[in-house]
Amino acid sequence: MAKEYKTIGEIAGPLIFVEKTEPVGYNELVNVTLADGSVKRGQVLDTSKDIVVVQVFEGTGGLNKDSGVRFTGETIKLPVSSELLGRILSGSGEPLDGGPRIVPEDRWEITGAAINPYSRKPPEEFIQTGISTIDGMNTLVRGQKLPIFSGSGLPHNEIALQIARQAKVLGAEEEFAVVFAAMGITSEEAQHFMYDFERTGALERAVVFTNLADDPAVERLITPRLALTAAEYLAYECEMHVLVILTDMTNYCEALRQMGAAREEVPGRRGYPGYMYTDLASLYERAGVIKGKKGSVTQFSILSMPGDDITHPIPDLSGYITEGQIVISRELHMKGIYPPINVLPSLSRLMNSGIGSKRTREDHKAVSDQLYAGYAEGLDLRGLVAIVGKEALSERDRKFLEFADLFEDRFVRQGMEEDRDIETTLDLGWELLATLSESQLTRIDNKYIEKYHPAHRNKNKKTVESSTE
Amino acid sequence: MEVKGEIYRISGPVVTALNINARMYDVVKVGDEGLMGEVIGIKGEKTIIQVYEDTSGVKPGEPVIDTGMPLSVELGPGLLKSIYDGIQRPLPVLKEKMGDFIQRGVSASGLDHNKQWEFKPVVKKGDKLKGGKIIGTVQETENILHRILLPPNVSGVVDEINEGMFTVDDVIGRLSDGTELKLMHYWPVRHPRPVKNKLRPTIPLITGQRIFDGLFPLAKGGTAAIPGPFGSGKTVMQQQLAKWSDAEIVVYIGCGERGNEMADVLNEFPELEDPKTGRPLMERTVLIANTSNMPVAAREASVYTGITIAEYYRDMGYDVSLMADSTSRWAEAMREISSRLEEMPGEEGYPAYLAAKLAEFYERAGRAKTLCEDEGSVTVIGAVSPPGGDFSEPVTQNTLRIVKVFWALDAKLAQRRHFPAINWLTSYSLYGRTLDEWYTKNVSTEWTKLRSNTMNLLQREAELQDIVQLVGSDALPDDQQLTLEIARMVREYFLQQNAYHDVDSYCPMINQYKMLKAILTWGEKAVLALESGASVTNIIALESRDMLAKVRFEKDIDVVLDTVMKKADEEFAAQTHRGK
Numbered sequence A: 001m002a003k004e005y006k007t008i009g010e011i012a013g014p015l016i017f018v019e020k021t022e023p024v025g026y027n028e029l030v031n032v033t034l035a036d037g038s039v040k041r042g043q044v045l046d047t048s049k050d051i052v053v054v055q056v057f058e059g060t061g062g063l064n065k066d067s068g069v070r071f072t073g074e075t076i077k078l079p080v081s082s083e084l085l086g087r088i089l090s091g092s093g094e095p096l097d098g099g100p101r102i103v104p105e106d107r108w109e110i111t112g113a114a115i116n117p118y119s120r121k122p123p124e125e126f127i128q129t130g131i132s133t134i135d136g137m138n139t140l141v142r143g144q145k146l147p148i149f150s151g152s153g154l155p156h157n158e159i160a161l162q163i164a165r166q167a168k169v170l171g172a173e174e175e176f177a178v179v180f181a182a183m184g185i186t187s188e189e190a191q192h193f194m195y196d197f198e199r200t201g202a203l204e205r206a207v208v209f210t211n212l213a214d215d216p217a218v219e220r221l222i223t224p225r226l227a228l229t230a231a232e233y234l235a236y237e238c239e240m241h242v243l244v245i246l247t248d249m250t251n252y253c254e255a256l257r258q259m260g261a262a263r264e265e266v267p268g269r270r271g272y273p274g275y276m277y278t279d280l281a282s283l284y285e286r287a288g289v290i291k292g293k294k295g296s297v298t299q300f301s302i303l304s305m306p307g308d309d310i311t312h313p314i315p316d317l318s319g320y321i322t323e324g325q326i327v328i329s330r331e332l333h334m335k336g337i338y339p340p341i342n343v344l345p346s347l348s349r350l351m352n353s354g355i356g357s358k359r360t361r362e363d364h365k366a367v368s369d370q371l372y373a374g375y376a377e378g379l380d381l382r383g384l385v386a387i388v389g390k391e392a393l394s395e396r397d398r399k400f401l402e403f404a405d406l407f408e409d410r411f412v413r414q415g416m417e418e419d420r421d422i423e424t425t426l427d428l429g430w431e432l433l434a435t436l437s438e439s440q441l442t443r444i445d446n447k448y449i450e451k452y453h454p455a456h457r458n459k460n461k462k463t464v465e466s467s468t469e
Numbered sequence B: 001m002e003v004k005g006e007i008y009r010i011s012g013p014v015v016t017a018l019n020i021n022a023r024m025y026d027v028v029k030v031g032d033e034g035l036m037g038e039v040i041g042i043k044g045e046k047t048i049i050q051v052y053e054d055t056s057g058v059k060p061g062e063p064v065i066d067t068g069m070p071l072s073v074e075l076g077p078g079l080l081k082s083i084y085d086g087i088q089r090p091l092p093v094l095k096e097k098m099g100d101f102i103q104r105g106v107s108a109s110g111l112d113h114n115k116q117w118e119f120k121p122v123v124k125k126g127d128k129l130k131g132g133k134i135i136g137t138v139q140e141t142e143n144i145l146h147r148i149l150l151p152p153n154v155s156g157v158v159d160e161i162n163e164g165m166f167t168v169d170d171v172i173g174r175l176s177d178g179t180e181l182k183l184m185h186y187w188p189v190r191h192p193r194p195v196k197n198k199l200r201p202t203i204p205l206i207t208g209q210r211i212f213d214g215l216f217p218l219a220k221g222g223t224a225a226i227p228g229p230f231g232s233g234k235t236v237m238q239q240q241l242a243k244w245s246d247a248e249i250v251v252y253i254g255c256g257e258r259g260n261e262m263a264d265v266l267n268e269f270p271e272l273e274d275p276k277t278g279r280p281l282m283e284r285t286v287l288i289a290n291t292s293n294m295p296v297a298a299r300e301a302s303v304y305t306g307i308t309i310a311e312y313y314r315d316m317g318y319d320v321s322l323m324a325d326s327t328s329r330w331a332e333a334m335r336e337i338s339s340r341l342e343e344m345p346g347e348e349g350y351p352a353y354l355a356a357k358l359a360e361f362y363e364r365a366g367r368a369k370t371l372c373e374d375e376g377s378v379t380v381i382g383a384v385s386p387p388g389g390d391f392s393e394p395v396t397q398n399t400l401r402i403v404k405v406f407w408a409l410d411a412k413l414a415q416r417r418h419f420p421a422i423n424w425l426t427s428y429s430l431y432g433r434t435l436d437e438w439y440t441k442n443v444s445t446e447w448t449k450l451r452s453n454t455m456n457l458l459q460r461e462a463e464l465q466d467i468v469q470l471v472g473s474d475a476l477p478d479d480q481q482l483t484l485e486i487a488r489m490v491r492e493y494f495l496q497q498n499a500y501h502d503v504d505s506y507c508p509m510i511n512q513y514k515m516l517k518a519i520l521t522w523g524e525k526a527v528l529a530l531e532s533g534a535s536v537t538n539i540i541a542l543e544s545r546d547m548l549a550k551v552r553f554e555k556d557i558d559v560v561l562d563t564v565m566k567k568a569d570e571e572f573a574a575q576t577h578r579g580k
């Protein structure tokens, strides 16, 4: 048993400063025993011969200078096992579901080592989510990290759940799992997720970590790391395809800021620590596919943009790390459109490797590009009409204006239980593009126009019919 | 001589040691596992070290050993086709030694020390050699002849030199003072390799990207920055440059960016052909991948590792281009280390020496006469990732003060999928004039005129657009409406270029000229037609216009352009008749 010190010199926020210790390792796990016998966990942030700085995950409430500090001599580990599936754990990994303790098959460090870039296999397997704006224009692939940028009061949870329910890789029956990490969300939101998981039977294939709004903020710093460690175990040891949902990353970043302030660090932009990019990368980069391994980790994190501002450091730094983003629009939501995904600022960077003739359909990229261009043009004109009136528009411009409306109403809008396959999505795209004049379809190769454009399709069909007569 | 000290303090990647008397920038081995680090500060008794590997579990009191050597790279045959981390450890070797995840405490040398190379000397006994002189050659890849250089700081008379198969460790000869000659030598990464003198950059780096070569050209040996918010196309453009630019050697540094992007390059480059030689691109490429989740101190070092390798090939007389994606992550690594050192922060927490470090780095670019009287160049293209896409932040601003070409990425263009999303109004190249002569001689005497006409047209469009925003396009007179339409053609048919289209991805310089000329000629004809009474609506509905739109997807554009322009002549003639 490690030696117990009663040499806390100072307590500041979530930090304690311990003096006169034997050499203590950087990042070591620390147990702090309170007067009432309860134990809190912490981690070494800075260590020297004179003083050791420890951050306490469950908060420093109830601690005093007499609390006992034990350095465990090892870094924080998660007991991992395939029996994690179906379990609900706290934000620091303790069972919350009244079930037995997890009997570990192994214990894995929660910081997770970086995947050697040479070992990575570029993600390329198309995941069909059944949502047109995603599948058609911001395609998700297995092993990708694609966050939802949302705002308070917007239906990001519904969208995340719809994706979790509908996501599938076409033509593949493989083992999958969902790892869900809640960071600082309300218990009502958490209930909402749990209810849906139970309703659809997804819970059996899920591991849930919950740190709620009233749980200590510092704990949020380890919750996603526990979740990702569980995910990596299931993916790389148990050969499952794991979808990780992290919500809400904004709460995680707030905890990070709080920690930085407690350590009196020089803050970066808007008070967030200068190393937030690196810290977030240590989470987001834990998605991927490894050559020669069967499983994969796909990440779908949710973050709410403070003040709906996409340039705020939290969405900004996330966007610089993740492979795209799905942006939820308050304006579309107010118009009563679900899912209110604004495709213009949305992006999937791995889309190109997941689509095309072998994966979805040969015209996919062209249709997507043309829909983008058309919608962007339509929105510009909407802005213009507000100033100069519809009459000042040319015939061509009026078509684009109508196209934007149609696009929102038919392509973006769909039901919460509506699962559109990729063919349906692309055909719907063509149907809308057909309202524009053919010469405006500059992003599309003629050969696709001839093959897929409704006008030609019908013609093609007719010639086929007449030739069979 | 080994000096052993001990660790006093550990704070993330920064370790403080006592009782060693190391010099600044010496490499040290830290802790029981001998983690690699570098001295970055000396304060009284204390030596401050940045450690290139994760420091979890390292304790005060563990040993620190000074190697007495500065951080260096191994330079010799076998660099090409490699993929390294920030401190030149080959990633395939790390994978072999420690599996799919990067563990620590593993060392691996930059070059393969077992592989034998066929060496052919070009000097003989009795030759008097100065530093940097070529002593022989090794065929490194099919198309790249590796010139074995005498290290710049060594000189003397050849006493012995042998031909044959050698490893990089074998002695291939001797100087009369006993100095052993080998296929490789070490060079400290933070020291620029010397050249005889720098030359004026007068030759463009042809990139096959129309907006670059056409409007904002970069010179071989020049410097360029690509700033832009996330998702605007920095990486895609850097990769396009790595793929298609007419440099002979490419050094690509993934500095604090995504693992999947590096995997992508690794996957794609061996498959893609160099348009000049028809050989796989990988054979002329060195990759450095220190992704965002790999240790930050090694990220800081990665740009120096990269530029030193680039300079080495320059010294052989090659044109090298180096891409650093992203220099902002490098600056952030400096900031992170600096804040752990509790240095006085400058703007936005960056260290006060940020500007100096950036300047020193870009200064290592250039076209030069090498020590062996050859000509070589290092072109540097740095991506910049400004927070919130705001170009007024310190890294962008300090970079712009140094570089000569500014390719500004624009979120608005990216959102409407106008790629490359380079803003043609705010971007600039200060090489334009210097390169005119080359373009006139090698492309066409009309080229400079064509370019300035294009720029004027785009400028004019912007002015007209301002008016349209107030009154709508229908309120404009016909000739101005036509100007807008022609400008649109330049934007959509010429400036836009799809990196993912087989043909469009790379556009040879001569085709760029022909396309631009065709579009502007069509525009001139349209203006004439309008003057002789044709209507704007009819003109823009002409089939030849739609045909021009698709020229960029054609491989053999001569035939296509010929057809298009003939068609245009017929159509305009018909229009003019009808008008009258």
Ligand SMILES: Nc1ncnc2c1ncn2[C@@H]1O[C@H](COP(=O)(O)OP(=O)(O)OP(=O)(O)O)[C@@H](O)[C@H]1O
Pocket (backbone or CB within 6 Å): A319, A320, A321, A347, A348, A349, A350, B228, B229, B230, B231, B232, B233, B234, B235, B236, B237, B257, B385, B419, B420, B421, B497, B498, B499, B500
């Ligand atoms: N020239 C191009 N042709 C086609 N698509 C492009 C082009 N440039 C960029 N794109 C599209 O934009 C996406 C984002 O580009 P990229 O990854 O290069 O952005 P970035 O500026 O490097 O972002 P970050 O700073 O987050 O790394 C790409 O995935 C691709 O879909």
Ligand SMILES: [Mg+2]
Pocket (backbone or CB within 6 Å): B234, B235, B236, B257, B325
């Ligand atoms: Mg990038």
